[in-house]
Amino acid sequence: MRQTWRWFGPDDPVTLAHVKQAGAVGIVSALHHMNRGQAWTDDEMQKRKRLIEDAGLTWDVVESIAVPEAIKTRTGDFRAKIDNHKQSLRAVARAGVKVCCYNFMAITDWTRTDLDWPLANGGTALRFDTVDFCAYDVLVLKRRSAEADHPPERIAEATKRLASWPESKLAQLERNLIDWVPARETVYDRASFLRQLDEYRDITVEGLRQHLFQFVREIAEVAEETQIKLAIHPDDPPFPLFGLPRVNSTQSDTQKLLDAVPSPANGVTLCTGSYGANPSNDLVKMAKAFGPRIHFAHLRNTTREADGSFFEAEHLDGDTDMIGVVAVLRDLESRENREIPMRPDHGHLIVDDIGKKVNPGYSCIGRLKGLAELRGVMCTVDAFRTGKVH
């Protein structure tokens, strides 16, 4: 597997020199400053590419070209936005980047209630707590018919918790949920978020799924023509939030997209962490099922709790059989004679990174540790595969 690393660009506190020291060879990056529906330009692609190559690395994956809400809802200027998206893909191809990751989540990108959840060892992790989420959704945001989306016991517990929270805890929760995430292109306040939710009032799951298929049919043509591989990222978390429709949370969701647009350019990002937070997803089975359509892998792990909450575990801990997944991917690579870019996704905040300015989930040392562990798994799996050890 090609060992890559997400780099948010020149403002990322983790520098390209750090990436080299971590031992990654490739970069995953995006033109975040051009990611609100405009067409990416050759100039900007070249500038970014030069920075990466001057550091002795290669730009392997674009993650992501953001998909504007107008495309997901198919309203307003969505036609122009699709044309821009196609132009961006062409610019990506001209710069020589071969894989493009994107997601099709309504309004929210990846969502956590807690970006700094204390671990027993003194580090911190990202966490999604269903009760905290319910407190915000039902009692603070007061979304219309939110009560129907949460069981009564959860609402009762959320009411109790909310009463004990200081203002600062509530403000942080709100920021985490609607007003911030690294590389989320659009952020909201309470009023604008409610307005945006309203745009989805009449869109059903099947409706949004058709919008996805229509969009992918169009961009897959450009991808085929320019020899780019599209890699849709799963919903994170892989269950509905804020009453919004979800269309890429489970194996069957993803399979529907692969079947609807059978082009080999239409593929997936196997994000073990995102899919893994839904107990119906068996990642080893999915890696086998998606096979040749896996164009990119995010390797990380989550531990699920009884009420649907989860936290990000160490890369080799948690509920996903990471060794099983890596073994399937290595097998696939050797059968198909190709290299799948992978990145150690997220990491705990540990050691000297504690107290530093970091992008939550994307500090250096936690990911470096994740990559080192995963590299160990790859080497060991290979040793067994090639008969060096029995």
Ligand code: DNO
């Ligand atoms: C979270 C990431 C997401 C993901 C995008 C893909 O850390 O996995 O930001 O990159 O949702 O479009």
